[in-house]
Amino acid sequence: MKHFFTTKVRVVLVVAVLLAAALAIATNLTGMTVGELLVQEVLTPLRTGISRLTDQAEQIYGYIFEYEALAAKNELLEQELAQMENAAHRADSLQRENERLRKLLELKAQHEDYELVDAYIISWDSVDWTSGCTVNRGSKSGIEVGMCAITESGAVVGIVTEVGPSYSVIKTILDSTLQINGTLSTSGYSGIVNGSYMEGEENMLRMEYIHTAAVIMNNDQVVTAGSIVFPRNLLLGKVVDAGFNDTGVAKYAILEPAADISSLEQVFILTGFEGG
Secondary structure, X not given: OOOOOOHHHHHHHXXXXXXXXXXXXXXXXXXXXXXXXXXXXXXXXXXXXXXXXXXXXXXXXHHHHHHHHHHHHHHHHHHHHHHHHHHHHHHHHHXXXXXXXXXXXXXXXXOOOOXXXXXXXXXXXEEOOXXXXXXXXXXXXXXXOOOEEEOOOOEEEEEEEEEOOOOEEEEEOOOOXXXXXXXXXXXXXXXXXXXXXXXXXXXXXXXXXXXXXXXXXXXXXXXXXXXXXXXXXXXXXXXXXXXXXXXXXXXXXXXXXXXXXXXXXXXXXXXXXXXX
């Protein structure tokens, strides 16, 4: 009998007694049954995990909400920036237009006989040695083929070659086929001015058939000699280089156009003038 309870059995019994005592004490302290305590022990880790998942979900939702709020704010700022840029562009455009109108008033004060129709450039066409643009005025505004176009400062832009009811096509002075009688304002010598067709002289003018006796100096102004199309003394360009042509019996000059053709926004069609 004394060996009836082995050591292992004794250990198990002791543990069982202690566990029973612990459960009894826990039951008395918490007021919960043994089953409830066991259930509570099983559910506690699950509840902890669920609580952590809930916290993480709330954090993720917070991040999403915060991101959407920032995205909406960024979109609003971009819209405001675009509006500010548009306002700045409009202000710049109005400033340029005011400057053009101021110079135009000065031109009209000097040439009261000029009858002008303003027109905005709506498209460009430039191929090889030709250059032209289309403006938003036509026959309804009194424009006809053969009329000249100038800037607000009186610089020649070109000549009208085609007219529709609400548009006109202008061949610019950079076109090598457009020939204009020009005069060196300092010496009075004349020649024919057209868009240069020579390599390396892109966007420049060339004045040909100048008398060999003419003294040509850099920065000399060249103006229109006058015709039924172009009144006298409209600006064509200024001399940047000169020399003898291939025959040696005449001189030529390279001119920088008075009108900056590439930056033009608006032109003025000369519909009438004294002698025209």
